[in-house]
Amino acid sequence: MSRATQTALVRDDRTLYEAVAGLAVGCSGVAFLTGLAALLDLLSIDDLVAGLELSVVLGVVVLGLGVSVVGFGLTSRLGYVETEAQPSAGLVASAAFTGIWVAIGMAISGVAGLPTAGQLGIGAILGAAAFATTALPREDIGSTLPAGVVAGFCGLALVSGVVGPGLEQGLAGYNATLFGDTVVPAVVLLASLVTGWSAANAYGGFGARGRNIAAYVLIYLVVGSILAVLVGLVAFVTAKGLPGLFNGFGVGGAGLLRWPFLTNGAGLLADTAGVFPALLGTVWLVIGAVLFAVPTGVGAAVFLSEYAEEGRFTGAVEVATNGLWSTPSIVFGLFGAAFLIPRFGNQKSLIAGMLTLGFMLLPLVLITSREAILAVPDEYRDASAALGVSKWQTIRSVVLPAAIPGVTTGVILGVGRIAGETAPILLTMGGGVLPAKSAAPNVLGGFQLSASPPFVSNPALLEATSALPYQLYALITAGLSGNIQNPQEYAWGLALTLLLVVLVFYAIGITTRYYFRRKLHQ
Amino acid sequence: MSQTDTTETRANRTDSQPVSTTAGETVEETRTEWTTYEAAGETKLAVDALDVHYGADHALKGVSMDIPEESVTALIGPSGCGKSTFLRCLNRMNDRIRAADVDGRVELDGENIYQDGIDLVELRKRIGMVFQSPNPFPKSIRENVSYGPRKHGDIQTGLLARLTGREESDREETLVERSLERAALWDEVSDRLDDNALGLSGGQQQRLCIARCLAVDPEVILMDEPASALDPIATSKIEDLIEDLAEDYTVVVVTHSMQQAARVSDQTAVFLTGGELVEYDDTEKIFENPESQRVEDYISGKFG
Numbered sequence: 001m002s003r004a005t006q007t008a009l010v011r012d013d014r015t016l017y018e019a020v021a022g023l024a025v026g027c028s029g030v031a032f033l034t035g036l037a038a039l040l041d042l043l044s045i046d047d048l049v050a051g052l053e054l055s056v057v058l059g060v061v062v063l064g065l066g067v068s069v070v071g072f073g074l075t076s077r078l079g080y081v082e083t084e085a086q087p088s089a090g091l092v093a094s095a096a097f098t099g100i101w102v103a104i105g106m107a108i109s110g111v112a113g114l115p116t117a118g119q120l121g122i123g124a125i126l127g128a129a130a131f132a133t134t135a136l137p138r139e140d141i142g143s144t145l146p147a148g149v150v151a152g153f154c155g156l157a158l159v160s161g162v163v164g165p166g167l168e169q170g171l172a173g174y175n176a177t178l179f180g181d182t183v184v185p186a187v188v189l190l191a192s193l194v195t196g197w198s199a200a201n202a203y204g205g206f207g208a209r210g211r212n213i214a215a216y217v218l219i220y221l222v223v224g225s226i227l228a229v230l231v232g233l234v235a236f237v238t239a240k241g242l243p244g245l246f247n248g249f250g251v252g253g254a255g256l257l258r259w260p261f262l263t264n265g266a267g268l269l270a271d272t273a274g275v276f277p278a279l280l281g282t283v284w285l286v287i288g289a290v291l292f293a294v295p296t297g298v299g300a301a302v303f304l305s306e307y308a309e310e311g312r313f314t315g316a317v318e319v320a321t322n323g324l325w326s327t328p329s330i331v332f333g334l335f336g337a338a339f340l341i342p343r344f345g346n347q348k349s350l351i352a353g354m355l356t357l358g359f360m361l362l363p364l365v366l367i368t369s370r371e372a373i374l375a376v377p378d379e380y381r382d383a384s385a386a387l388g389v390s391k392w393q394t395i396r397s398v399v400l401p402a403a404i405p406g407v408t409t410g411v412i413l414g415v416g417r418i419a420g421e422t423a424p425i426l427l428t429m430g431g432g433v434l435p436a437k438s439a440a441p442n443v444l445g446g447f448q449l450s451a452s453p454p455f456v457s458n459p460a461l462l463e464a465t466s467a468l469p470y471q472l473y474a475l476i477t478a479g480l481s482g483n484i485q486n487p488q489e490y491a492w493g494l495a496l497t498l499l500l501v502v503l504v505f506y507a508i509g510i511t512t513r514y515y516f517r518r519k520l521h522q
Numbered sequence: 523m524s525q526t527d528t529t530e531t532r533a534n535r536t537d538s539q540p541v542s543t544t545a546g547e548t549v550e551e552t553r554t555e556w557t558t559y560e561a562a563g564e565t566k567l568a569v570d571a572l573d574v575h576y577g578a579d580h581a582l583k584g585v586s587m588d589i590p591e592e593s594v595t596a597l598i599g600p601s602g603c604g605k606s607t608f609l610r611c612l613n614r615m616n617d618r619i620r621a622a623d624v625d626g627r628v629e630l631d632g633e634n635i636y637q638d639g640i641d642l643v644e645l646r647k648r649i650g651m652v653f654q655s656p657n658p659f660p661k662s663i664r665e666n667v668s669y670g671p672r673k674h675g676d677i678q679t680g681l682l683a684r685l686t687g688r689e690e691s692d693r694e695e696t697l698v699e700r701s702l703e704r705a706a707l708w709d710e711v712s713d714r715l716d717d718n719a720l721g722l723s724g725g726q727q728q729r730l731c732i733a734r735c736l737a738v739d740p741e742v743i744l745m746d747e748p749a750s751a752l753d754p755i756a757t758s759k760i761e762d763l764i765e766d767l768a769e770d771y772t773v774v775v776v777t778h779s780m781q782q783a784a785r786v787s788d789q790t791a792v793f794l795t796g797g798e799l800v801e802y803d804d805t806e807k808i809f810e811n812p813e814s815q816r817v818e819d820y821i822s823g824k825f826g
Contacts, residue, residue, distance in 0.1 A: 309620075379657035383731070385618060386653075387670040387738055388646035397673065398659055520660040521720055 059158025066151030073144030244493020265437030288354025297365030372406020431466025725756025
């Protein structure tokens with residue numbers, strides 16, 4: 001062979017090395033997930049695993065990972081395995097390890113009680129050393145040695161119990177204390193992230209391929225932690241809320257489903273306290289807001305994108321809409337309280353809440369509808385015009401149907417926001433902390449005809465009504481007390497109900513969008 | 523010696539004839555007699571001194587030509603020569619571009635379509651248009667074809683019509699079938715009229731667009747490079763269709779492909795860069811013996 005360093009297209013050597021490195025990546029992943037679980041309180045760090053505390057076991061694992069990572073680097077550097085290591089690990093890796101070691105240095109010296117100048121000094125020294133170790137040697141050393149030392153250091157701290165379940169570290173100047181059950185998982189997360197990256201790098205044989213795999217591992221671990229937060233949050237609320245939600249749930253006398261939590265009020269006479277009035281209040285609130293915001297928002301979007309000439313006016317409207325969308329909800333609430341309430345019977349009412357939330361929803365519906373309408377291809381408009389069809393007919397029968405999925409997306413996002421709003425309801429709709437079933441809004445049956453204008457009235461719309469987020473807030477500020485059994489359980493059930501209501505609205509929206517998309521494309 | 527010399531001189535002279543359009547060089551003069559062409563048959567569209575400006579850009583310069591009825595007129599020329607602009611003037615689609623400024627007269631059966639008070643809906647019902655890339659609506663095949671008549675109120679459909687007993691689904695069926703048959707698409711789609719039109723192939727979509735245009739019963743059909751986005755087989759189907767349509771309709775077709783113009787058209791107008799109509803004559807004459815040197819260069823592929 002003329003070229004000794006020629007790379008084979010098919011890699012069949014290095015299998016043992018790759019297998020060990022792959023195993024290390026897997027162990028790092030497991031350690032990372034365990035750390036996450038411990039951080040979210042799903043695991044306790046002082047549980048016993050094989051006779052040892054979990055924190056010590058994790059320490060051993062992390063220590064082992066650190067040692068093996070250094071081993072990968074040395075094996076490659078000393079030429080036992082052929083890799084494609086580049087001359088340096090690169091600036092980004094160097095900067096990352098510098099940052100990590102500066103932080104470690106400052107944390108240790110802080111715990112040791114050094115003054116600020118001393119902390120900075122130690123941080124700088126360690127940072128410089130890490131930078132030199134990463135940037136100067138060949139890549140196989142540069143991207144393993146600093147990582148291995150981080151992991152080894154963390155592992156030693158955990159094994160020796162310096163960082164353990166009993167840790168209580170006061171933070172000078174912050175009036176706060178760090179406890180072991182936060183610090184141990186954090187240390188494990190840091191160490192396993194670093195070793196996972198480094199081992200993945202070794203698994204790929206360093207070089208471009210190694211960095212590629214390492215980047216994947218980092219991204220997967222980050223995505224995993226985001227998902228863990230999401231799932232953890234939902235699981236937490238669900239676990240806490242289920243007992244309250246299913247309190248008294250069962251099949252009743254006539255073979256009907258009994259679900260007192262959703263069908264009862266919270267009055268003195270109710271056997272099991274329920275959230276029916278607030279649930280109905282929230283549903284009507286969202287329906288009212290959508291009924292107000294969607295026609296106005298879509299109408300405005302049609303005007304802006306089809307009729308108005310692109311210019312200063314549309315620009316100003318766009319800025320105003322974007323600003324309105326980011327306006328804090330309490331400001332909308334104040335506006336509703338000062339402007340709408342005097343006009344609707346001078347008291348907090350369902351309709352004032354609907355309109356306030358409608359105002360909040362309006363900008364998002366306008367923005368997304370406008371984008372959806374602009375995204376409808378001009379070819380459709382041309383084709384329609386060439387057939388002699390008028391502009392309005394074209395908008396109605398071609399442009400709007402093609403824009404419906406986009407509009408629906410906007411409404412879904414908006415409903416998710418307004419259904420959980422508390423501040424505007426607090427100021428405009430009110431309602432009791434623990435409303436009885438009789439306080440539920442009877443909107444459908446509330447319409448009354450009269451002989452004088454406006455001929456139709458609906459007192460249900462003009463009454464103060466409770467809604468789920470507001471009731472939750474009111475319960476908490478009232479100190480979780482009241483004439484109900486187990487208010488804690490009741491409040492968690494309420495929270496879960498609110499979460500489910502929002503999810504149901506999402507599901508409806510997504511189904512609608514799916515239906516219209518299918519209709520457009522199949 | 524003298525023999526060779528003369529030939530060479532002659533050849534040199536031909537080569538150095540001023541034919542380039544680049545600024546600063548002399549441009550071959552355009553003669554009016556090259557564009558005055560008396561076609562057989564009645565004049566359907568008479569264009570007189572048509573000028574189009576897009577802002578400062580002079581896109582069409584004083585174009586005059588008569589388009590005879592029930593025949594195929596091809597408009598050819600290099601990109602940016604104004605042939606599509608010209609086509610879009612014929613049914614006033616240029617009105618939809620804000621910067622476009624049109625001067626001159628276009629007469630449809632002797633009536634100027636650029637006079638005040640013209641009914642654009644009626645005009646576009648009489649002059650249909652097919653676009654470069656197939657653009658069916660994201661609706662069913664049936665709805666695509668009956669879209670025009672429905673919107674014009676020629677066919678009553680929908681809930682209200684059904685409730686009042688005025689629904690004309692029989693008439694709609696007939697119209698859809700007739701239009702699709704005329705566009706040579708019926709056999710391929712007759713069993714799936716309720717499928718979405720976007721599921722058809724490109725060539726089928728383009729024939730659907732032609733059927734959609736035919737459903738409004740126009741007199742003139744304008745086609746803007748109707749086959750440029752299609753494969754050769756679909757193209758040849760469209761070309762057959764164009765020839766076939768010319769028996770009943772006046773077809774004006776813009777094309778990039780000179781072979782296509784030669785195959786389908788009765789008369790051909792050549793636009794060259796700068797937005798001028800250089801020559802307009804029988805297709806055979808244009809392709810075999812054009813008057814203008816520039817047109818000859820363009821057709822033989824030396825320029826454009």
